[in-house]
Amino acid sequence: MSPTSSRPSTPQATTYVKARCHCGLNEFRAGFPTSALPISSDLCHCSSCRHSSGQMAVYHVDVFDLLCHDSDEPFHFKKMAGCDGDGDLIAYQSSNDGVRYSCSVCSSQLFFRYLGKVVEGSDGEREGGYLRVAAGALERTEGIVKPGYHIYVQDTIDGGLADHLRSIAGVDLPRYSLDVGSEKLPPGWKDEKLSKQGSRDEDGELGPTPTKSDDTLHFSCHCKSVQFGITRPSSVSSFPSAAYPDLLYPHDTTRLSKVRNFEDTKWWLHPPGSAHPTKYLAGHCACVYCRLTSGFELQSWLYVPLANIVDREGKSFTLFEDNDDEDLRVIREAVDKLGITQLHIPEERASRKKLKGLKQYISSPGRYREFCPKCGATVFAWQAGRPDLICAAVGLVDETQDGARAEGWFTWCLDRVGFSEQAVSPATVGGLLKGMQASKIETADGVPAKSVKLATPLLPVRAGIGYVERKETSSAATSARFVDGIQAS
Ligand SMILES: [Zn+2]
Numbered sequence: 246m247s248p249t250s251s252r253p254s255t256p257q258a259t260t261y262v263k264a265r266c267h268c269g270l271n272e273f274r275a276g277f278p279t280s281a282l283p284i285s286s287d288l289c290h291c292s293s294c295r296h297s298s299g300q301m302a303v304y305h306v307d308v309f310d311l312l313c314h315d316s317d318e319p320f321h322f323k324k325m326a327g328c329d330g331d332g333d334l335i336a337y338q339s340s341n342d343g344v345r346y347s348c349s350v351c352s353s354q355l356f357f358r359y360l361g362k363v364v365e366g367s368d369g370e371r372e373g374g375y376l377r378v379a380a381g382a383l384e385r386t387e388g389i390v391k392p393g394y395h396i397y398v399q400d401t402i403d404g405g406l407a408d409h410l411r412s413i414a415g416v417d418l419p420r421y422s423l424d425v426g427s428e429k430l431p432p433g434w435k436d437e438k439l440s441k442q443g444s445r446d447e448d449g450e451l452g453p454t455p456t457k458s459d460d461t462l463h464f465s466c467h468c469k470s471v472q473f474g475i476t477r478p479s480s481v482s483s484f485p486s487a488a489y490p491d492l493l494y495p496h497d498t499t500r501l502s503k504v505r506n507f508e509d510t511k512w513w514l515h516p517p518g519s520a521h522p523t524k525y526l527a528g529h530c531a532c533v534y535c536r537l538t539s540g541f542e543l544q545s546w547l548y549v550p551l552a553n554i555v556d557r558e559g560k561s562f563t564l565f566e567d568n569d570d571e572d573l574r575v576i577r578e579a580v581d582k583l584g585i586t587q588l589h590i591p592e593e594r595a596s597r598k599k600l601k602g603l604k605q606y607i608s609s610p611g612r613y614r615e616f617c618p619k620c621g622a623t624v625f626a627w628q629a630g631r632p633d634l635i636c637a638a639v640g641l642v643d644e645t646q647d648g649a650r651a652e653g654w655f656t657w658c659l660d661r662v663g664f665s666e667q668a669v670s671p672a673t674v675g676g677l678l679k680g681m682q683a684s685k686i687e688t689a690d691g692v693p694a695k696s697v698k699l700a701t702p703l704l705p706v707r708a709g710i711g712y713v714e715r716k717e718t719s720s721a722a723t724s725a726r727f728v729d730g731i732q733a734s
């Protein structure tokens with residue numbers, strides 16, 4: 246079946262787009278009114294969206310109709326008797342008016358339902374409700390949906406992802422403090438409490454790191470089932486050995502010997518090469534795996550040694566494959582049957598402590614994703630070959646400590662988006678790269694951030710990849726600074 250088709254029985258012409266979560270348990274077709282395409286929607290930065298997803302912003306789009314992927318039957322959120330094409334979603338009510346639905350197996354955040362206002366004088370009856378679908382789950386977005394504006398930027402304290410994603414296809418995205426129509430906040434805006442604490446004094450020295458408590462940065466999912474903290478880099482932070490991530494060296498264009506990091510550079514610690522690093526590397530990823538397990542086109546990760554992650558009591562924990570214990574049980578039974586007493590078998594879960602509240606999704610052998618099964622938030626991603634260096638979801642950061650970007654703790658990679666070649670919407674990644682370069686210039690100059698317009702292409706033009714936006718004009722001064730700052734082609 247073609248990715249899009251019209252449904253003749255619908256009175257209004259409808260365009261259908263295939264959508265799915267990573268594990269494929271939920272697969273469906275989302276219908277949009279053809280006359281309204283492309284649908285401009287919001288990127289929401291509110292605390293509920295960030296903490297219930299683990300992403301820095303959430304991007305859902307109004308959906309008109311939902312059909313099963315393999316038939317013209319309506320798609321149900323729970324399996325219905327006699328209907329093969331239905332899904333299996335966990336519902337989580339994150340507010341009085343809103344319910345989020347995520348895949349029970351891979352945690353992809355596929356839908357948001359606004360329940361509507363309670364009708365006055367009624368018995369809890371509601372009106373004006375609607376359903377939205379996660380744009381990252383759609384097989385294609387170009388010409389169908391586009392991020393049009395940022396909302397609830399105020400909740401981020403420091404501008405969050407909105408400072409990195411400023412425009413798409415040359416069009417600036419308005420940044421509303423709250424809902425659409427509220428006060429607009431300029432790029433570089435920071436909440437007063439944060440800008441005061443982090444501002445430079447007369448000698449140009451940065452003020453104290455704007456954190457409530459400088460020794461631990463806290464993370465939590467929306468329902469608070471999962472809570473952890475990270476500590477400042479210490480002597481154990483350089484113990485892991487790890488290949489470079491695609492974020493730093495694109496795997497398809499870099500020599501394997503380099504990617505493998507034979508020199509054993511501790512690339513996750515910043516400043517690079519420092520004897521006393523104070524920060525960790527963070528960056529955005531656009532890979533298919535991140536997109537389909539999250540439901541958002543971008544997943545922002547922090548790279549942090551497991552040794553620097555603590556539970557809510559400040560104690561360390563381990564991450565391991567859930568099936569390990571089952572395998573050990575089978576081995577133990579077999580050994581008991583044979584009467585072998587001298588064989589050493591590793592201890593079971595009792596002696597190994599995992600962080601409370603996590604559920605595991607094994608996306609492929611040796612690749613793990615840990616999430617909250619109650620609210621659906623992405624928490625960690627890790628690999629069997631690198632179990633002591635973990636990716637933590639930036640969206641769970643306690644933004645009241647140091648803002649949603651936590652720049653007192655993280656050094657953001659502003660030169661590349663991981664796996665940008667896999668992006669479903671090259672325009673979004675192109676816009677993100679432009680915004681990141683603008684942020685880089687502002688940070689390097691040490692000036693209070695202000696809007697910087699860029700004029701030059703940010704990515705080399707590759708056959709078949711249309712990242713480059715050429716429409717913008719800007720002053721010669723900012724163009725010259727920009728060309729100095731990056732490789733122009
Ligand atoms: Zn799934």
Ligand SMILES: [Zn+2]
Binds near residue numbers: 290294397
């Ligand atoms: Zn929100």
Ligand SMILES: [Zn+2]
Binds near residue numbers: 468471618619
């Ligand atoms: Zn949760």
Ligand SMILES: [Zn+2]
Binds near residue numbers: 530532534535663
């Ligand atoms: Zn990824």
